[in-house]
Amino acid sequence: MTQRQERLFVLEASGGGRLFCVHPDGSGKTVLVTGCRVPDGVAVDVAAGHVYWTNMGVPGENDGSIERVDLDGGNRTTIVPSGVTHTPKQLHFEAVGRKLYWGDREGMRVMRCELDGSNVETLVQTGQGADDRQDERRWCVGVAVDPAGGHLYWSQKGPSDAGEGKILRAGIDLPEGQSAAERSDIEVLFEGLPEPIDLELDHAQRLLYWTDRGDPPRGNTVNRAPMHPRNAVRSPEILLTHLMEGIGITLDPDGGRMYVTDLGGSIYTAGLDGSDRKEILVAQGNLTGIAHAVLVTGKGV
Template identity: 50%
Template structure:
């Protein structure tokens, strides 16, 4: 009889940090929450955030949590804040009005830069980790009336510092099947502007309503959540860089039946991902979508 195969190593424990935008209460009680990956040891870090928190990123090196505040979309009063992992020492690093409606936020570890998408601002932006040197890298339009056109709304974002590329989603109308994902270089070509960049490329289109992005640069795979209607919407999807080399790729649907999919995070070491929806649930699965678990 052959000996039993060795047990697969258990995934690292770590912690999850996530947001509750707070729209289920009249006073907009936004929160920052944390738990172990199995859902245990759940507790609130910060409550009573009435500025509609949306994107979150954790700097494990310096022990900080960063998050975006959408604010009131018509007021152009978005901001970015930071606190310790304990939820203490809250500071505003990008003050109100420096960004319109900031959405997904990520940390580029090599350059130590923050990148985010600005929805009604119709922009892709970045800044230093202390909030200084705020830059607009891409702008879909400079016309104020175009802020109402959801095809211009930048929502998700991720960065590949190895290939020097930024990826972002423009979600399009709700359930409209006009969502797109774009790619461009990290640095603007000399002589060009955020409104006129020749390196902007649409890599996936006709999506129901793409939201947050994540990137596995090791396997060369781009992941995203989609809020649109089934069969392609309310899903977690992926494409590989190999697929993108032959033109616009067809999404590989990994997980279905979400209730308006939004946030997404990869645990590459543990071969798993975590994702949430507007129904208020948090889920996990393997990176290929198997072992899908409602958290």
């Protein structure tokens, strides 16, 4: 008889770089991996028994990478080696097409690959070269994929607290005959945001969620909005406030909960509408990515 065993997989960028897991109430913390090079985005493929994460490396250098381990932390493997991606940020596992997607901040692009790290592609390119790299409005950070709608979503955060952040959308695949730098199908969904970071989708309710690191009142928040906003309805709904540099977000639609991390070292949980907010862990270092997973009894941790 199988049981629903939930885990949160969380990245800590401080303390030498760690991947750990906890129960949804914050108990049972288990460190799975240490020595990660500034880890940022994490994703779980329960069916294959793998946890993936991005390493930013040194942001000013082109030395980012993506690694993978089993659910119990064993068999650590680098699948995208250092230098193939510049500064990889949020990571998304797309289960239908079985690919990994990520935002590459200083690389100024959105990328994807096969689950073994092969066939690395650039889907969006917002700039080229050192001069463009200085323009933080070009930096791609968060990423999410909607296979049913055929769309790729990403955030361009803009300078810190500048109110120049954007969330954009395009087709999952490049239009025929077009390049990542010159796509005709890019749509700006939201602009003038404080500093949007990680994205998540509630596919059933067709809602887009994201964290924002910018200044209050609209920054250091969790927000949501329709995935297909009408022109007249482009004001995001603020669900959580007073985060300490909010970064990671993951949804459990079946359980009706969200989980959020911040650089202040806290993990928060709340209802999908922002109600019943709780801190389940505090003072855990500089927390970045987080992923919720439902494991099969007897597998993994």
